[in-house]
Amino acid sequence: MxxxxxxxxxxxxxxxxxxxxxxxxxxxxxxxxxxxxxxxxxxxxxxxxxxxSKDKLVDEVITYYIDDVWNEYEEIIKSDVDFSKKISQFIFNKKMSASSIHKEIYNYIMVEFTSGEKSYIEEFYTDKALPEMIKLFEQAKKEGQIDPTISNEAILAYIQMYREFLQQKDVYEHILPLTEDLTKLFFYGIVGSRK
Incomplete structure (x- = not known):
C-alpha cells in the first residue's frame, strides 16, 4: 500500500x-x-x-464495530486456554457488555440482523461466527466440557432457536440489560458453570 x-x-x-x-x-x-x-x-x-452521508457512515461504523469485536473473539477462540476459560472471556467481554453499548446501537444491529435481507451482519454470522462456534464446540467435546454424544445438528438447532427468539422485535428491544445473563444461560444452561 x-x-x-x-x-x-x-x-x-x-x-x-x-x-x-x-x-x-x-x-x-x-x-x-x-x-x-x-x-x-x-x-x-x-x-x-x-x-x-451520515447513514452510510453509521453502516460502516457498525461493520467496523462488529469486525473489531470479532477480532477480539477470534483471539480468544484461537488461544490455548480451555473451553471453560474461553466461555468466561466471552461472557465478560467488555466490548459486548450491556453497559458499554448504547441501546440505539444495539437496536440498529438487531434491526439489521432481523431484516430478512442479506446484510453484512447476516453474512458475518453465517460465514464466520457460526463455523467458528462449531469448531469451539468440537474442542469442548474433546475436552469433556460438552457431552460428546450431543450432535452438531442438535447444537445448531439450539443456536437457531436462541437466535430466532432474540430476533423478535418485542424481545430485542427490551433484552439488552439481560445480555450477560442470557450469554451465561446459552453456554451453561440453568445448572450454571461447572466451577
Missing amino acids: DGFKRRSELKKTSILSAALDLFMKYGIKKVSVAEIAKAASVSQVTIYNYFG
Whole structure:
C-alpha cells in the first residue's frame, strides 16, 4: 500500500473510531457529523467525501464495530486456554457488555440482523461466527466440557432457536440489560458453570 492509500485508510479508521466512541456514549441520532469531524480531527467535508452521508457512515461504523469485536473473539477462540476459560472471556467481554453499548446501537444491529435481507451482519454470522462456534464446540467435546454424544445438528438447532427468539422485535428491544445473563444461560444452561 502506498503512502497516500495508507494515510487515507488511517484517516477513515480515525473517523470510524471517533464516530463509534460518540455513538456508544450518546446514541446515533444525538451525534452530529460536525461532532464526529471534531473528534476525528477532520473536516465535515472529509467525512462526506469518505462516506457520502451520515447513514452510510453509521453502516460502516457498525461493520467496523462488529469486525473489531470479532477480532477480539477470534483471539480468544484461537488461544490455548480451555473451553471453560474461553466461555468466561466471552461472557465478560467488555466490548459486548450491556453497559458499554448504547441501546440505539444495539437496536440498529438487531434491526439489521432481523431484516430478512442479506446484510453484512447476516453474512458475518453465517460465514464466520457460526463455523467458528462449531469448531469451539468440537474442542469442548474433546475436552469433556460438552457431552460428546450431543450432535452438531442438535447444537445448531439450539443456536437457531436462541437466535430466532432474540430476533423478535418485542424481545430485542427490551433484552439488552439481560445480555450477560442470557450469554451465561446459552453456554451453561440453568445448572450454571461447572466451577
